Amino acid sequence: MDIKKVYNSKSVEEVIDLLGEYGKKAKVIAGGTDIVIALNKNVIEPEILIDISKIEELKGIREEDEYITIGSTTTFAEVVESQIFENNLYGLHKACKMVGSPQIRNKGTIGGNIANGSPAADSVPPLMALDSIVTLKSIDGIREISLEDYYLNPIKEKELLINIRFKRPKDNQILTFAKLGLRKALAISRLTLSSYIEFEDKTIDSIRVASGALAKFPMREKEVEDYLLGKSLEEKTIEGAIEVLRNSMDERLKGRSTLPYKRVAISTILREILEEALAIEEGVKAW
Amino acid sequence: MVNINFTVNGKPYEISIDENMRLIDVLRDELGLIGTKEGCGEGECGACTIIMDGETVNSCLVMGFQADGSNIVTIEGLEKDGQLHPVQRAYMEAGAVQCGFCIPGMVLSTKALLDKNPSPSDEEIREGISGNLCRCTGYNKMLIATKKAIEYMKGE
Numbered sequence: 001m002d003i004k005k006v007y008n009s010k011s012v013e014e015v016i017d018l019l020g021e022y023g024k025k026a027k028v029i030a031g032g033t034d035i036v037i038a039l040n041k042n043v044i045e046p047e048i049l050i051d052i053s054k055i056e057e058l059k060g061i062r063e064e065d066e067y068i069t070i071g072s073t074t075t076f077a078e079v080v081e082s083q084i085f086e087n088n089l090y091g092l093h094k095a096c097k098m099v100g101s102p103q104i105r106n107k108g109t110i111g112g113n114i115a116n117g118s119p120a121a122d123s124v125p126p127l128m129a130l131d132s133i134v135t136l137k138s139i140d141g142i143r144e145i146s147l148e149d150y151y152l153n154p155i156k157e158k159e160l161l162i163n164i165r166f167k168r169p170k171d172n173q174i175l176t177f178a179k180l181g182l183r184k185a186l187a188i189s190r191l192t193l194s195s196y197i198e199f200e201d202k203t204i205d206s207i208r209v210a211s212g213a214l215a216k217f218p219m220r221e222k223e224v225e226d227y228l229l230g231k232s233l234e235e236k237t238i239e240g241a242i243e244v245l246r247n248s249m250d251e252r253l254k255g256r257s258t259l260p261y262k263r264v265a266i267s268t269i270l271r272e273i274l275e276e277a278l279a280i281e282e283g284v285k286a287w
Numbered sequence: 288m289v290n291i292n293f294t295v296n297g298k299p300y301e302i303s304i305d306e307n308m309r310l311i312d313v314l315r316d317e318l319g320l321i322g323t324k325e326g327c328g329e330g331e332c333g334a335c336t337i338i339m340d341g342e343t344v345n346s347c348l349v350m351g352f353q354a355d356g357s358n359i360v361t362i363e364g365l366e367k368d369g370q371l372h373p374v375q376r377a378y379m380e381a382g383a384v385q386c387g388f389c390i391p392g393m394v395l396s397t398k399a400l401l402d403k404n405p406s407p408s409d410e411e412i413r414e415g416i417s418g419n420l421c422r423c424t425g426y427n428k429m430l431i432a433t434k435k436a437i438e439y440m441k442g443e
Contacts, residue, residue: 002308006352037329051353101418103327106342185417
């Protein structure tokens with residue numbers, strides 16, 4: 001590490017000015033759970049470090065009109081403790097609850113999970129399945145981009161990730177999540193899936209499916225979505241969806257040593273999110 | 288160098304630190320609080336766990352300057368008037384300590400859990416210490432120790 005100057009910033013404006021002035025010489029730090037490792041191993045060598053974890057404007061979860069907005073420095077623990085992510089939004093609670101360990105969840109942030117760009121970021125597939133919008137700010141102005149497109153056009157060196165928002169789901173719209181890790185705690189995801197399904201009885205009226213650790217970054221699984229749309233969620237539908245996802249994976253992960261394993265493992269994970277969605281919809285399973 | 292003001296184990300400090308220091312470096316090298324251990328340095332093992340503003344954090348993943356304005360408890364801060372904290376006493380009595388390297392972090396995770404949830408279930412106890420790796424005990428002794436600590440704290 002060769003950090004020359006550090007800032008405990010108190011406002012978004014101050015951060016944006018600093019990023020505008022220093023550009024790639026500066027790095028933003030919030031929870032630190034990824035970046036401090038990179039700093040300590042000299043994987044990145046910024047001269048300026050700007051702490052944003054004490055800026056009020058970036059903290060917390062707000063419900064406004066039809067949207068739920070999560071400030072970028074909201075921690076995983078805060079999402080887990082929030083009453084908002086119950087019942088039909090349980091998928092995001094479940095994803096955040098499975099991140100790392102209590103210590104990591106107390107510090108790690110939703111904004112950091114997105115900005116760090118890991119393919120295995122646990123909170124991203126559910127946020128993507130919710131069709132979330134990311135807001136970034138720089139001296140040049142505000143940029144809003146859907147989380148799905150974000151990975152093709154990620155955060156730039158002068159930008160600060162402000163928040164992420166999505167439309168509050170109705171009672172018949174259900175978010176679920178499932179993760180395959182190598183153990184219960186402190187596991188980097190090998191495979192994650194999240195689905196957002198609108199039911200009309202057992203029929204899937206609209207659907208979004210997002211995956212983690214199945215590509216260079218989290219992504220929508222459109223072929224599975226197309227297959228499931230309009231179908232009744234029963235055993236043969238689930239089996240069919242597993243085959244469709246396997247075919248997409250065969251093309252995408254061709255030649256990868258993990259493919260044979262992930263091909264088998266995907267069936268349990270996809271089954272879990274679909275069956276859980278149905279159970280929540282039918283009120284069989286409380287969140 | 289950067290100036291920081293913070294409270295550690297109830298004592299206020301105003302010190303000047305190197306910008307490159309992590310919080311664990313500040314605690315160990317500047318304040319001499321070497322009860323906090325560095326294991327993996329990557330947030331996997333939890334040996335460096337401290338309580339910061341009421342929450343457990345890995346002090347190897349926090350930069351020193353970020354601690355400005357915070358209230359920190361390390362393992363050295365648990366003892367009161369020469370008496371061990373109930374969690375420390377319970378760990379000793381249950382034989383939950385073998386090599387001892389993970390214990391400062393493990394004890395602080397247990398304390399933080401009981402501060403928030405005075406009567407946790409077995410599952411909640413295991414979840415509460417899931418960020419602290421121990422290669423000696425197999426964790427069952429920690430579970431027994433925590434249950435003892437719960438009884439001691441109820442009696443206080």
